[in-house]
Amino acid sequence: MPYNIKELANGIRIIHQEIPHTRLVHCGFVLDIGSRDEKLEEAGLAHFWEHMAFKGTQKRKAFHIINRLESLGGELNAYTTKEKVCFYSSVLKEHFKKSAELLYDITFHSTFPEKQIEKERQVILEEMAMYRDSPDDAIQDEFDEVVFQNHALGRNILGSEETVTSFTQQDFFDFIASRLDTEKIVFSVVGNISFKKVLRQLEKPLEEIPTKRSLFSRSKFSKYKPLRKTLYKEISQAHCAIGKPAYSIYHPKRFQLFLLNNILGGPSMNSRLNLALREKYGYVYSVESAYQVYTDTGFIGIFYGTEEKTFSKAQKITLLELKKLREKKLGTMQLHMAKEQAIGQMAMAEENYAALMLVYAKSMLDKGYIESLDSIFQTIRNTTSGDLQDIAQELFQEDQLSFLTYLPK
Numbered sequence: 266m267p268y269n270i271k272e273l274a275n276g277i278r279i280i281h282q283e284i285p286h287t288r289l290v291h292c293g294f295v296l297d298i299g300s301r302d303e304k305l306e307e308a309g310l311a312h313f314w315e316h317m318a319f320k321g322t323q324k325r326k327a328f329h330i331i332n333r334l335e336s337l338g339g340e341l342n343a344y345t346t347k348e349k350v351c352f353y354s355s356v357l358k359e360h361f362k363k364s365a366e367l368l369y370d371i372t373f374h375s376t377f378p379e380k381q382i383e384k385e386r387q388v389i390l391e392e393m394a395m396y397r398d399s400p401d402d403a404i405q406d407e408f409d410e411v412v413f414q415n416h417a418l419g420r421n422i423l424g425s426e427e428t429v430t431s432f433t434q435q436d437f438f439d440f441i442a443s444r445l446d447t448e449k450i451v452f453s454v455v456g457n458i459s460f461k462k463v464l465r466q467l468e469k470p471l472e473e474i475p476t477k478r479s480l481f482s483r484s485k486f487s488k489y490k491p492l493r494k495t496l497y498k499e500i501s502q503a504h505c506a507i508g509k510p511a512y513s514i515y516h517p518k519r520f521q522l523f524l525l526n527n528i529l530g531g532p533s534m535n536s537r538l539n540l541a542l543r544e545k546y547g548y549v550y551s552v553e554s555a556y557q558v559y560t561d562t563g564f565i566g567i568f569y570g571t572e573e574k575t576f577s578k579a580q581k582i583t584l585l586e587l588k589k590l591r592e593k594k595l596g597t598m599q600l601h602m603a604k605e606q607a608i609g610q611m612a613m614a615e616e617n618y619a620a621l622m623l624v625y626a627k628s629m630l631d632k633g634y635i636e637s638l639d640s641i642f643q644t645i646r647n648t649t650s651g652d653l654q655d656i657a658q659e660l661f662q663e664d665q666l667s668f669l670t671y672l673p674k
Contacts, residue, residue, distance in 0.1 A: 288457060
């Protein structure tokens with residue numbers, strides 16, 4: 266389906282796709298600012314900003330912001346990643362005007378009330394405690410520190426107790442003022458609404474935002490050194506993370522690695538790691554491999570939990586599966602089935618219009634265009650078993666992998 270793009274004089278872009286057969290409109294502001302853009306003493310500030318956006322604007326208090334869409338059956342939400350902050354909503358098409366106006370208000374006119382900062386500070390500290398109590402979540406965050414070590418990509422998005430307890434109202438204003446760049450803001454809309462109506466609602470207020478250029482530049486990640494780390498915790502299972510840096514969002518082999526990761530430990534029950542660790546031996550309840558892309562690097566990791574007595578066996582099997590990918594090419598039928606599975610998953614994901622709206626925005630910010638699914642499918646279909654073996658040999662050498670292990674005390 267075709268999409269529309271409008272770039273305003275200040276650099277803010279509006280991207281839109283009309284979906285006539287749905288009753289909903291999904292829309293949101295995505296800003297090219299994330300936790301990796303924080304200084305060491307600012308760790309957690311972008312995520313705190315995301316929380317505080319809902320706590321008061323120049324014309325609304327926290328209750329009015331929360332109640333504005335929820336009372337209409339809509340959803341208002343936000344998230345922070347290493348490279349993005351996003352404020353978004355899903356509403357019935359007749360409520361788009363209210364939704365867009367509210368998103369504009371919280372994105373550009375938050376006031377960060379001091380009393381709300383104190384309340385939300387405690388909420389975030391509770392969020393940190395919740396993650397620490399969940400080893401499945403904690404090991405993924407802590408493994409970033411192992412792989413990226415002293416780089417900003419290795420820091421927890423939530424920050425630390427020390428930084429979160431130190432932030433003041435002025436810190437939020439200073440951070441936004443130094444990082445905000447109107448060329449790095451996209452408003453994305455996918456749903457049952459015309460482009461004309463979208464522009465009628467938002468073009469004028471967005472044009473009134475002064476042109477802003479940020480002098481801040483991201484520190485690129487370059488120096489990787491494999492590291493093995495074991496921690497003892499008050500847990501009942503052993504947990505393992507294995508991985509290393511991988512291809513960036515601009516790398517020509519990105520979608521080939523997506524295919525390889527899907528074969529190794531993707532979401533389907535027939536992934537190699539699931540068949541080996543769960544179906545054959547019953548060593549794990551769940552196992553996954555994850556491929557994450559950034560603008561200058563990427564990350565591939567394997568995560569699972571198992572009983573302490575089976576930990577060594579499970580790790581040996583995992584490394585054996587990586588060795589098989591390095592040393593043995595996929596058969597013709599295996600490769601064909603893997604391609605069809607990956608393409609099918611992508612096609613189904615396209616039906617999730619809320620997620621599609623966010624994908625469009627991130628693609629525009631990172632690449633300046635939206636890559637068509639057909640071109641991605643073609644890249645996957647053109648991939649050979651030799652291509653996948655080359656990637657496995659490049660990324661899955663055992664002596665180049667990092668390991669993080671949680672063992673019960």
